Amino acid sequence: MSPRRDALAAARGRELSDVVAERHVIVCTGAGGVGKTTTAAALALGAAALGRRTIVITIDPARRLAQSLGLTALGNTPHRVAGVDGLDAMMLDMKRTFDEVIDRHAPDPTRAEAIKSNRFYQQLSDSLAGTQEYMAMEKLYDLHETGRYDCIVIDTPPTRSALDFLDAPKRLTDFLEGRFLRMFLGPGMHVGRAFGRAAAFGTGLFMRAASRITGATVLEDLGSFFQSFEGMYEGFKTRAAAVYRLLQSRTAAFVVVSSPEGPALREARYFLQRLASDGMPTAGLVLNRTTPPPPEGITADADELARAVTRLRDDDSVEARTAAALLSLHADRVAVVERERRNVAAALRGVDPRAVVDVPELPDDVHDLDGLRAVGAYLYRLPVA
């Protein structure tokens, strides 16, 4: 066995028991539609089962899963999950979280109101890449600071690019700080001394073009919007840095979730690489809905299976037709398992996920606590009570 396959085999031998038992913050991330919310909820259930005070924060859960967690409406407050001791759940309200951030950082309520009533503010959370991710991190840090929870599990928004998530705090502060914007947004804004005459030249030229594109009133509105953030940037930056430190600490864990298909795995790979380069604590890769391996007793290869299917089809009895159908289902499974195995190996070439956990395709949709426990059984081993 090559060293590389060895590493993958070792990773497959590990699961996430230590993560649900010990870590304070667990972040689930991955492409859209791969089962992040389900994974986050199942991990939270595991932590709570160990007697840890736990909360799961979800972004956009499927309705039936949300109902099973007692989440019937958006609300930025934790709810008890009925039937599970020590487990709270919360659905993140982006807009309200953003409002809370403004309230926290604004020097006075008047300024906070001025910002919140600006029409640009009202659309900012939808349009600026990374804002949702940043809000998720804000809420996470908030709950961390309350000291009420031993374990906080968070599901990240379905991002266009996995990078948005780690970049979010920096991107938002860079943007609001608007070094560039402040250069040209005009009266009342400081032009950095270092920019000198070149900047002044660029300012004029750009302003002329920009106002031709958008109309001058838009720029004025924008100007007053950014002006109202003056003096708040330090607060934002300090907070963002604290969030980043928390995520980087060994009390945190990132769980990357993927399906065994190419596109989701490419995002997972990208994210694992990024976590490594940022020195973030990677806990493992969860492969959701993998095709279960074919039964071990049948050793025939694809050609042998195909020949047998053809032979059986020559016979017109129900038994032979059914046998042919079952063998072809088996052949399909062998092929798909092989495809998934190759997809996973390609995605993990040269990256270390620490643990790789397969959660096989379950016969039914996961939408209640029993379903989450069934998923949990693959993610971690609980001590026998």
Add this chain to the structure above:
Amino acid sequence: MDVANLLDPRVLLVTGKGGVGKSTVALALAMAGARTGLRTCLVEVEGRQAFAQLLETPPWDFTEREYRPGLFGMAIDPEDSLLEYLDKFYGVRPLTRLVRTSAAVEFATAAAPGIKDVLTIGKVKEMERRRDSDGRFSYDLLVVDAPPTGRIVNFLRAPDATTELVTVGPIRQQAQSLIDMLLDPARTNLVLVTLLEEMPVTETIESAAALRDLGLTLGPVIVNRVVPERLDDAGRKLLEGLDDDGLADLAALISDAGVALDRDGAAALRDLGRVHLRRVDLQQRMREVLAARLRLPRLELPYVPSSEFGAEEITRLARIIEEAVT
């Protein structure tokens, strides 16, 4: 409207819940368009390089290239789109360099809400209206791998949101012309991609309602990865009542056909068959839900259980689409 008219509009915006195979379907639609003789361009908007991977080509960019006979492809980058726009309408070449180096694009694409999306849709419209020197349209069909259903409404609302914020000037006119394109059923259809599973079906139904509220026209729904039923009624009955003797007979039958099998192996195959039947039954229930709640024609594409998945497999899907429209 009928499945046969699937490729009639000039622009198909393909969307679906994450993980349903939206990009695969977009590629199959574009291949089908090219195969039926339409000059087709496949447009990527989120920079995922999904098509470069599937077709094993170098990364796609703003340049339109012919990847198969009659099948062009490109990836829209909002920044390039802005520069092209500035260049075209203002001839501001000296500005272009400044814009690039000064992070001004961040302003135009991030500060003003939705402008990034407006620029993306604007590029699609430019390609849709473009004519060759002989006066005919450069493309007969544009297939856009649009954002997933979770973001599609914000994406398509962007031109409208822009007209609310920007009351005068060329951006406003531009936004209005995009709205005109999006709302014209002969020019733009939304193609929803789904699976016959509960969560994608629910999200498809909800998205369809939201998109209709925006005034958009929905084309046929593409149902992806449908597992074909392998057992007939007699086979189903046989499987459901299979006892120990039956298992021994099954093992003998299959062993005679050349695949050595014991009773345990036969039991494993039986279980595989039962899982298959559950899957097929779930699909049928979901099909009925879609039929009752969506009222749109559907085209089903089969699950491809192969050990490889690439251009060859997608070409098979394209042929199915081609047959459905011709």
